[in-house]
Amino acid sequence: MNSNSQAKQNVAILGYLAEGRSLTSIEALYLFNCWRLAARIYDLRKIGYPILTYRIKTHDGKQIAKYVMP
Secondary structure (H helix, E strand, O other), rough: HHHHHHHHHHHHHHHHHHOOOOEHHHHHHHHHOOOHHHHHHHHHHHOOOOOOEEEEEEOOOOOEEEEEEE
C-alpha cells in the first residue's frame, strides 16, 4: 500500500471517529479496506488526535481493540 492510500484511510478513519463512532479492526476492514488499523491509529495519534483504546471481548472470548475519540 502506498502512502496516498494510507493518507486516504487516515482521513476516512478520522472522520468516522470524529462522528462519535467506535471502530474495531474488522469494521475498518469492511468499511475502509484497512488491514492495519493499529498503524492508522498510530499515524493519527502522532499528529495529535486523542484516540482512546478499549479492550473488549468478542463472543468467543478473544480480546480485540476498539478505538474511540473522546
